[in-house]
Amino acid sequence: MDRTERGRHEYRALIGIDAATGLAAVRARSPQLHDTMIESVFAGPMAHAELGRADRELATVAMLAALGGAEPQLATHTRAALAQGVAASELVALAEHVASYAGFPRALNALAVIDEVTGGQPFAERRIRLRDHETRAVQHGEDGPAVVLLHALGLDWRMWEPVMRLLPGRRVIAYDLRGHGHAQGSPTPFTMDDAAADLIGVLDAFGLDRAHVVGLSYGGGIAQVAAAAHPERFASLALLATTDHPFASFEDRARSGEADGMAAQVVPSLTRWFTPAALAENAWPVRYARERVLRGTPADWAGAWRAFAGVDVQDRLADFPAPVLVLAGELDASTTPEIMKGLAARVPGSTYRELPGAPHMMSLEQPALVAAALDKFLPAAPTP
Structure with missing residues (x-):
């Protein structure tokens, strides 16, 4: 398995869909950026087993939420986290955690994305x-x-x-x-x-x-x-x-x-x-x-x-x-x-x-x- 095959394999395992589908827009705009993502990122650190896939997606969701302005990517990795067995309630708790370190506006934006992806209906408390x-x-x-x-x-x-x-x-x-x-x-x-x-x-x-x-x-x-x-x-x-x-x-x-x-x-x-x-x-x-x-x-x-x-x-x-x-x-x-x-x-x-x-x-x-x-x-x- 060469680096391209390894990267595609890990992308599917981590994100839950084929790289050809998930990165089609990236490849159309920049084949070079597409190949770099597959061969250097997904065939590189993303493929290392020292950090589990669910843990990687939780970390990615937290970083994207804290960064702000990355809502499309946050939606992608929210879906990936769900595919890795992370519960919707865990993602909500993660957004609440982000509020303490990155501020309420970014946490609220993250909650909106998580709610849209999960279709969550919060319980009245x-x-x-x-x-x-x-x-x-x-x-x-x-x-x-x-x-x-x-x-x-x-x-x-x-x-x-x-x-x-x-x-x-x-x-x-x-x-x-x-x-x-x-x-x-x-x-x-x-x-x-x-x-x-x-x-x-x-x-x-x-x-x-x-x-x-x-x-x-x-x-x-x-x-x-x-x-x-x-x-x-x-x-x-x-x-x-x-x-x-x-x-x-x-x-x-x-x-x-x-x-x-x-x-x-x-x-x-x-x-x-x-x-x-x-x-x-x-x-x-x-x-x-x-x-x-x-x-x-x-x-x-x-x-x-x-x-x-x-x-x-x-x-x-x-x-x-x-x-x-x-x-x-x-x-x-x-x-x-x-x-x-x-x-x-x-x-x-x-x-x-x-x-x-x-x-x-x-x-x-x-x-x-x-x-x-x-x-x-x-x-x-x-x-x-």
């Missing part, structure tokens, strides 16, 4: 003052039945982002549970009753008498406690990869956070949450989950696990009046299908479903399957 802390909530959709999503321990509302966009005809709301995301550093210790009261507070803040509530793992435990205490506030309940009783390992997880720190929680958490294939691919869901765990604090981590150790709602939903969906992942090593079947058996009239190939963190690794199951279960307003 608001801050909510609860009894003893402030949290952040986001909403997708303006009309239809209200759906409130509760995330897993160690993450934040963004765990639901891939699913939220796949539930049309609904007013979908997600918020940061106490000790997580914007609510990091909220008072500890606390109980599952406190976390359940937070959910009711969020419903009140949005003016919702009732809502369809969906909880995954820790979020599912909170949803069950709230449903047992306030069944009249629930239009339905969906329980994903969760439990209605504590496991002995919960206290071990709390102590490990305090004794070993958050970096030590990454391997045991991610290897339980994702399949080996997802970990090897290291796409946005895995990168996001890893970063969220690392950014947590031992106090919040331990506080949440100790609160979760207080979940005990077995048989308390036997007379729950609203529809209940119990959703298990076929490959879930934490709340196995057997555990989820037992939970469903203790809620008479509930619907049990099992998602093929789905691990514990199903909303991140298999969002389309989760959204399809929820779409079938949840009512929706007619959409155009």
Whole structure:
């Protein structure tokens, strides 16, 4: 493979289209400049493996945004970054980062390009003052039945982002549970009753008498406690990869956070949450989950696990009046299908479903399957 062939190969691998197409205008105007780009740039430093292709595109987007006046090139490399597996939310965060170093005008121009390329529709965001802390909530959709999503321990509302966009005809709301995301550093210790009261507070803040509530793992435990205490506030309940009783390992997880720190929680958490294939691919869901765990604090981590150790709602939903969906992942090593079947058996009239190939963190690794199951279960307003 000569330098021209190597350059064309790397251009396609990095940018996502053939050089003959992507650089056609350059070649028409200046064959010399075209050849220099292929043979000296793409066959040169761009072909070196010391810096990954996704990292190169993130660096290029940041530099073009900071330079300003290079919007066509910024659009090209935004598309290339997406092709390399960079998430739209990561590109938005990059533009926000640029504002601190290159100024707001260039960051705003970069955001406009990123939004045009990705077709992004930002979620409406608001801050909510609860009894003893402030949290952040986001909403997708303006009309239809209200759906409130509760995330897993160690993450934040963004765990639901891939699913939220796949539930049309609904007013979908997600918020940061106490000790997580914007609510990091909220008072500890606390109980599952406190976390359940937070959910009711969020419903009140949005003016919702009732809502369809969906909880995954820790979020599912909170949803069950709230449903047992306030069944009249629930239009339905969906329980994903969760439990209605504590496991002995919960206290071990709390102590490990305090004794070993958050970096030590990454391997045991991610290897339980994702399949080996997802970990090897290291796409946005895995990168996001890893970063969220690392950014947590031992106090919040331990506080949440100790609160979760207080979940005990077995048989308390036997007379729950609203529809209940119990959703298990076929490959879930934490709340196995057997555990989820037992939970469903203790809620008479509930619907049990099992998602093929789905691990514990199903909303991140298999969002389309989760959204399809929820779409079938949840009512929706007619959409155009």
